[in-house]
Amino acid sequence: MEARGFSFPRQRQVLFLFVFWGVSLAGSGFGRYSVMEEAERGSFVVNLAKDLGLADGELAARGTRVVSDDNKQYLLLDSQTGNLLTNEKLDREKLCGSTEPCILYFQILMDDPFQIYRAELRVRDINDHSPVFREKEIVLKVSENTAEGAAFRLERAQDPDGGLNSIQNYTISSNSFFRIKISGSDEGMIYPELVLDKALDREEQGELSLTLTALDGGSPPRSGTSTVHIVVLDVNDNAPQFTQALYETQAPENSPVGSLIVKVSAGDVDLGVNAEVSYSFFDASEDILTAFQINPISGEIFLRELLDYELVHSYKINIMAMDSGGLSARCTVLVEVLDTNDNPPELIISSLSNSVAENSPGMVLAVFKIKDRDSGENGKMVCYVQDNLPFYLKPSVDNFYILMTEGALDRESQAEYNITITVTDLGTPRLKTEYNITMLVSDVNDNAPAFTQTSYT
Numbered sequence: 178m179e180a181r182g183f184s185f186p187r188q189r190q191v192l193f194l195f196v197f198w199g200v201s202l203a204g205s206g207f208g209r210y211s212v213m214e215e216a217e218r219g220s221f222v223v224n225l226a227k228d229l230g231l232a233d234g235e236l237a238a239r240g241t242r243v244v245s246d247d248n249k250q251y252l253l254l255d256s257q258t259g260n261l262l263t264n265e266k267l268d269r270e271k272l273c274g275s276t277e278p279c280i281l282y283f284q285i286l287m288d289d290p291f292q293i294y295r296a297e298l299r300v301r302d303i304n305d306h307s308p309v310f311r312e313k314e315i316v317l318k319v320s321e322n323t324a325e326g327a328a329f330r331l332e333r334a335q336d337p338d339g340g341l342n343s344i345q346n347y348t349i350s351s352n353s354f355f356r357i358k359i360s361g362s363d364e365g366m367i368y369p370e371l372v373l374d375k376a377l378d379r380e381e382q383g384e385l386s387l388t389l390t391a392l393d394g395g396s397p398p399r400s401g402t403s404t405v406h407i408v409v410l411d412v413n414d415n416a417p418q419f420t421q422a423l424y425e426t427q428a429p430e431n432s433p434v435g436s437l438i439v440k441v442s443a444g445d446v447d448l449g450v451n452a453e454v455s456y457s458f459f460d461a462s463e464d465i466l467t468a469f470q471i472n473p474i475s476g477e478i479f480l481r482e483l484l485d486y487e488l489v490h491s492y493k494i495n496i497m498a499m500d501s502g503g504l505s506a507r508c509t510v511l512v513e514v515l516d517t518n519d520n521p522p523e524l525i526i527s528s529l530s531n532s533v534a535e536n537s538p539g540m541v542l543a544v545f546k547i548k549d550r551d552s553g554e555n556g557k558m559v560c561y562v563q564d565n566l567p568f569y570l571k572p573s574v575d576n577f578y579i580l581m582t583e584g585a586l587d588r589e590s591q592a593e594y595n596i597t598i599t600v601t602d603l604g605t606p607r608l609k610t611e612y613n614i615t616m617l618v619s620d621v622n623d624n625a626p627a628f629t630q631t632s633y634t
């Protein structure tokens with residue numbers, strides 16, 4: 178370093194000399210001027226002659242001129258009056274950006290004898306900018322199970338003014354969920370954070386829009402706003418819910434395989450996959466699994482096999498609905514099987530004789546029982562024999578009947594009877610069963626031999 182310094186020419190020594198002068202003058206309070214930014218061209222800064230203690234005309238006589246550090250002519254010297262004026266409108270933000278205070282350095286040069294003074298012009302800030310957010314709308318996605326106290330950093334607004342004229346505060350429109358918290362950054366900037374004060378519930382309120390305002394410290398303060406659009410993200414915090422806890426339905430036992438029995442339905446107030454519900458049987462017996470099937474997506478329950486009222490009168494089916502997150506609900510389906518007249522009456526013979534002796538009224542010829550597996554009208558029966566025959570049916574207990582002769586038979590007039598016992602139920606359509614008995618009339622010696630002729634000649 179040292180060796181290099183020595184290798185540089187005299188120029189630098191001269192510069193040091195200037196600086197020395199400048200500092201000595203500055204120490205005496207000379208050479209510190211200021212002007213408001215955006216002041217019109219020709220605005221008065223200072224009367225240099227007076228400040229330097231020179232007589233009228235001396236400035237002009239000594240060819241006094243003002244040279245700016247960066248060779249830009251911000252200032253103009255009126256040699257006649259000694260007034261130092263602005264040569265253009267100065268924009269603090271353009272000249273200094275975020276550097277505050279904004280100071281432009283310049284020199285005052287004079288000849289005869291040559292003199293140089295160092296001076297500075299401070300461009301004072303005015304609050305000519307409002308805070309501006311880069312985005313007019315900020316979208317913030319917050320999960321509904323976010324804990325209270327969680328903070329969300331928001332992008333800050335920009336205000337090119339300096340000092341107090343720059344951003345000093347942020348506010349948020351009044352709401353019951355969020356408050357604003359102002360934090361400072363390493364660079365002395367402040368930035369807004371939204372802090373969750375009250376837990377969100379997407380099912381109650383899925384989104385909210387707040388107005389974020391940035392305020393600067395000018396008087397009056399300027400402000401800028403942006404909309405914070407908060408989208409509450411769904412969490413699977415709701416189980417599915419059946420529209421009914423109990424579904425009751427009826428199915429005739431002759432319903433074809435594949436018939437729709439009932440459709441169950443469960444809603445889920447969550448969103449997306451959290452609301453995708455699938456249905457299944459729950460705690461189902463083998464009976465249920467063979468008789469029914471369920472569409473896991475639609476909740477429709479179909480018949481898989483013919484129902485038989487005579488075997489099972491009703492089914493109690495438990496259904497579970499589960500969302501993709503594993504939350505579930507259950508309901509019950511009661512299927513009442515309706516009887517149809519699908520069974521003809523049956524006739525069960527207990528005893529039967531195929532022949533009957535003539536001349537024996539009130540003889541028991543057959544004992545039988547009738548039954549019908551259907552119920553209601555479908556199972557009620559009537560039982561009869563032809564009414565043009567000398568036989569009748571005598572009802573007994575428990576659907577037993579006795580076939581009896583009505584009067585004395587006479588083999589000689591009819592030796593054989595075809596008896597048809599008919600049993601019909603009262604269902605729709607009527608079903609009947611017939612039972613045929615061929616009854617032979619057996620001979621009894623009831624006739625004395627008779628001559629074909631009473632006298633023979």
Ligand SMILES: *[C@@H]1O[C@H](CO)[C@@H](O)[C@H](O)[C@H]1NC(C)=O
Pocket residue numbers: 345346347348
């Ligand atoms: C910011 O604004 C709020 C609301 O008007 C106010 O309560 C708070 O004191 C302000 N903060 C500062 C640092 O000015």
Ligand SMILES: *[C@@H]1O[C@H](CO)[C@@H](O)[C@H](O)[C@H]1NC(C)=O
Pocket residue numbers: 593594595
């Ligand atoms: C009884 O039925 C048989 C055969 O069906 C028939 O041959 C006979 O003639 C019938 N008897 C009477 C009395 O109708």
Ligand SMILES: *[C@@H]1O[C@H](CO)[C@@H](O)[C@H](O)[C@H]1NC(C)=O
Pocket residue numbers: 595597611612613
């Ligand atoms: C019983 O007899 C009647 C009359 O002869 C006949 O129509 C019917 O088919 C017979 N039934 C049976 C089951 O044999």
Ligand SMILES: [Ca+2]
Pocket residue numbers: 304305306307308336337338342343393395399
């Ligand atoms: Ca401002």
Ligand SMILES: [Ca+2]
Pocket residue numbers: 214269270302303304305306337338339342
């Ligand atoms: Ca400004």
